[in-house]
Amino acid sequence: MKKEPIMQNISLDTLFELSEFFKFFGDTTRIRVIHLLLSGEMSVSAIAEKLNLEQSVVSHQLRILRTANLVKPTRDGRKIYYALDDEHIGEIFNTGLAHILHKKKG
Amino acid sequence: MKKEPIMQNISLDTLFELSEFFKFFGDTTRIRVIHLLLSGEMSVSAIAEKLNLEQSVVSHQLRILRTANLVKPTRDGRKIYYALDDEHIGEIFNTGLAHILHKKKG
DNA sequence: TGTATATATGAATTGTTGTTCATATATTTA
DNA sequence: TAAATATATGAACAACAATTCATATATACA
Numbered sequence: 001m002k003k004e005p006i007m008q009n010i011s012l013d014t015l016f017e018l019s020e021f022f023k024f025f026g027d028t029t030r031i032r033v034i035h036l037l038l039s040g041e042m043s044v045s046a047i048a049e050k051l052n053l054e055q056s057v058v059s060h061q062l063r064i065l066r067t068a069n070l071v072k073p074t075r076d077g078r079k080i081y082y083a084l085d086d087e088h089i090g091e092i093f094n095t096g097l098a099h100i101l102h103k104k105k106g
Numbered sequence: 107m108k109k110e111p112i113m114q115n116i117s118l119d120t121l122f123e124l125s126e127f128f129k130f131f132g133d134t135t136r137i138r139v140i141h142l143l144l145s146g147e148m149s150v151s152a153i154a155e156k157l158n159l160e161q162s163v164v165s166h167q168l169r170i171l172r173t174a175n176l177v178k179p180t181r182d183g184r185k186i187y188y189a190l191d192d193e194h195i196g197e198i199f200n201t202g203l204a205h206i207l208h209k210k211k212g
Numbered sequence: 213t214g215t216a217t218a219t220a221t222g223a224a225t226t227g228t229t230g231t232t233c234a235t236a237t238a239t240t241t242a
Numbered sequence: 243t244a245a246a247t248a249t250a251t252g253a254a255c256a257a258c259a260a261t262t263c264a265t266a267t268a269t270a271c272a
Contacts, residue, residue, distance in 0.1 A: 023129075030125070044250090057231060060251080075238095078240060079247095086205070095194070095197055097124055133259085135261095150218070165221080166221080183218090184219075184269045
């Protein structure tokens with residue numbers, strides 16, 4: 001089933017927000033974090049270790065994602081576990097991924 | 107029907123390409139151009155006029171989209187008409203838009 | 213062939229963004 | 243309460259990206 005894209009009237013504001021939203025996916029570090037969290041919540045240190053990144057880098061990027069409500073933190077003792085906040089995120093990730101993989105095949 | 111995001115093993119390279127891909131949507135000018143082209147092909151000058159942007163701004167951004175094969179040009183006389191090259195683009199645009207609109211409602 | 217029109221491009225500038233490093237805050241435990 | 247651990251944050255720096263302006267190229271037409 002192929003959906004025809006139908007253009008709606010979308011305000012400048014909404015288009016701006018949309019581009020801002022896509023920006024969150026437009027960085028390698030953040031997309032790797034998002035990818036990791038697709039399999040479940042994880043602590044900051046675990047993310048850093050798994051992705052082989054400095055703790056500070058991960059914290060900075062998590063703050064950006066958290067501020068945008070893409071991830072949400074839960075404290076447990078001194079660890080803070082981050083999880084994806086929105087169900088749509090996986091969908092967007094996968095749609096983009098499908099495109100990339102489709103193009104790879106040619 | 108809600109799809110559970112299932113994490114696959116994705117190479118670092120692919121994740122990088124994915125973030126690069128999302129970058130194209132992460133700019134107001136480009137997302138406005140993409141939005142416009144969802145309704146069909148359009149010449150450079152028509153895009154510039156419709157979006158109230160300098161011709162040079164539009165050309166620069168079109169080059170970026172063209173290089174990434176997101177749009178394709180067709181010359182007719184001295185006008186060049188640009189169209190979205192990939193069917194996925196509308197899908198990705200709409201998925202992001204759905205997210206934005208969903209959040210607006212709260 | 214010269215002029216007008218449509219688009220593309222290069223260089224300079226400016227604004228933005230990611231990382232690094234140092235340090236601060238919060239929590240646990242000795 | 244002091245030390246250790248986990249995370250967050252601010253400032254500085256470097257890399258990058260978007261716009262502007264000037265100009266180049268390509269096509270059409272008089």
